[in-house]
Amino acid sequence: MIGIDIVKIDRISSTKAKFGDKFLSKFLCEEEINLAKSDASLAGFWAAKEAISKALGCGISAEFGFLDAEIYKSQKGAPMIKFSKEIVDKFRIKSSSLSITHDGGFAIAAVIIETYS
Ligand SMILES: CC(C)(COP(=O)(O)OP(=O)(O)OC[C@H]1O[C@@H](n2cnc3c(N)ncnc32)[C@H](O)[C@@H]1OP(=O)(O)O)[C@@H](O)C(=O)NCCC(=O)NCCS
Numbered sequence: 001m002i003g004i005d006i007v008k009i010d011r012i013s014s015t016k017a018k019f020g021d022k023f024l025s026k027f028l029c030e031e032e033i034n035l036a037k038s039d040a041s042l043a044g045f046w047a048a049k050e051a052i053s054k055a056l057g058c059g060i061s062a063e064f065g066f067l068d069a070e071i072y073k074s075q076k077g078a079p080m081i082k083f084s085k086e087i088v089d090k091f092r093i094k095s096s097s098l099s100i101t102h103d104g105g106f107a108i109a110a111v112i113i114e115t116y117s
Helices: 009-019 021-027 030-035 039-056 085-091
Strands: 002-008 069-073 079-083 093-103 106-115
Touching: 002 009, 002 039, 009 021, 009 039, 009 106, 021 030, 021 039, 030 069, 039 069, 039 079, 039 093, 039 106, 079 085, 079 093, 085 093
Parallel strands: none
Antiparallel strands: 002 106, 069 079, 093 106
16 A cells, blocks of 8 residues: 655744644654654655555544654664554554655655555
């Protein structure tokens, strides 16, 4: 299953300026907040979570919330997804891949999730 999302970096910057940490902690855990060093990265993380929700086929909903998956980085800097055990079991997740890009004021994320049929 595949999911993709695009986010205006400005939108993340202005919401962050308005609501600060309250906004960040709505969609990111502490480790993710420490990992995202710029608004472009934050926008990429937002896009990643929405892309995950699309790959799962449910959107951000009662079935999958922003905090049900954590983005972390490999030793070489590649973004990876860690799902909660509950989500792994519920969606029968076998593996996942995430790619993020930002340029021209936008961040885009693409996600592939493989499940046990
Ligand atoms: C599914 C979701 C992620 C779509 O994101 P969006 O930014 O509203 O819209 P996008 O333009 O990125 O995507 C729209 C496309 O997503 C796809 N889509 C819709 N529901 C989907 C689902 N359940 N699974 C997979 N893809 C879905 C559709 O193809 C849709 O395009 P279409 O209506 O023309 O067919 C969105 O419905 C959602 O859950 N948003 C949550 C936002 C939120 O909770 N904000 C809280 C603010 S604090």
